[in-house]
């Protein structure tokens with residue numbers, strides 16, 4: 001039984017008629033950049049997130065960059081985030097000339113450790129980017145409280161967490177601005193690059209929408225220096241269609257995660273993701289921790305089960321950040337996790353049989369390998 005890590009064509013097949021009609025309509029109306037389809041998606045996505053504004057942009061990376069700029073982050077300012085995220089999180093910081101400051105994570109959730117956060121804050125700290133890794137919300141009550149006390153901005157990275165809920169609050173409401181990626185493989189994925197910034201702050205919304213479009217307020221009036229970070233009409237129309245299915249897909253992901261956890265919970269040497277209280281995680285990824293990871297991964301590959309590692313090299317150990325001179329041991333929890341984490345196949349269209357097969361093969365491997 002061949003099990004891919006993700007299967008985007010299975011999802012397309014299930015909504016082909018809606019998608020094809022949406023793409024055709026954009027072409028018919030020649031609404032290629034911005035335009036009515038983008039406006040419609042922004043309205044729908046803001047409503048979905050429970051925020052006043054959603055601003056569509058060209059990618060999740062650009063969403064983060066423009067949100068930081070709109071929050072007033074300037075060259076030389078410090079921005080705190082975690083080392084176990086996709087490099088886009090920190091690129092957004094360095095691209096604007098600000099400095100990346102890392103904080104380690106909690107063992108169980110693998111998200112930002114709010115107990116360590118205060119010790120990283122300096123008078124130059126301008127913003128914090130909590131990453132809701134794998135679709136599980138970070139400890140936002142504490143993080144928001146620490147930030148507010150010091151007038152530090154919170155820019156959430158919800159690129160993996162569309163639809164996640166934290167203590168009855170939508171993930172998009174937890175910060176001054178919250179950023180989403182609609183990269184094709186994300187829980188809400190376009191058919192190309194796209195992203196969004198959501199916020200309740202009219203100033204931030206206005207600034208992001210100007211920055212994404214050459215800093216203009218009117219066609220040829222440019223009030224500030226900006227960029228070209230706009231969202232395509234075709235992507236917006238596709239996202240509007242897919243947004244209507246998102247909650248259904250999320251429920252399926254959660255069901256699959258439950259099934260995996262039931263199959264794997266009593267297996268020696270396999271740590272399953274811990275349920276966090278009062279939180280609805282959306283399982284962009286289902287990540288276990290094991291000791292003999294490469295052997296397990298090899299065994300699964302032989303059985304045609306595709307897995308992934310998110311992410312194998314913590315950011316402070318990447319060549320791109322060698323200049324920070326952060327040696328091995330700087331962030332022990334992140335480093336230990338990086339050696340153990342393994343992402344299992346996860347997408348809404350997975351079947352019970354497929355999950356059962358993955359569970360059976362992990363069990364077999366644990367028996368052989370003493371993982």
Ligand SMILES: *Cc1c(COP(=O)(O)O)cnc(C)c1O
Pocket residue numbers: 059060061062085086088089131157159160180181182183193194195
């Ligand atoms: C995907 C991702 C991004 C970047 O989004 P793009 O749309 O690919 O630019 C940022 N942060 C995290 C945590 C991500 O997973």
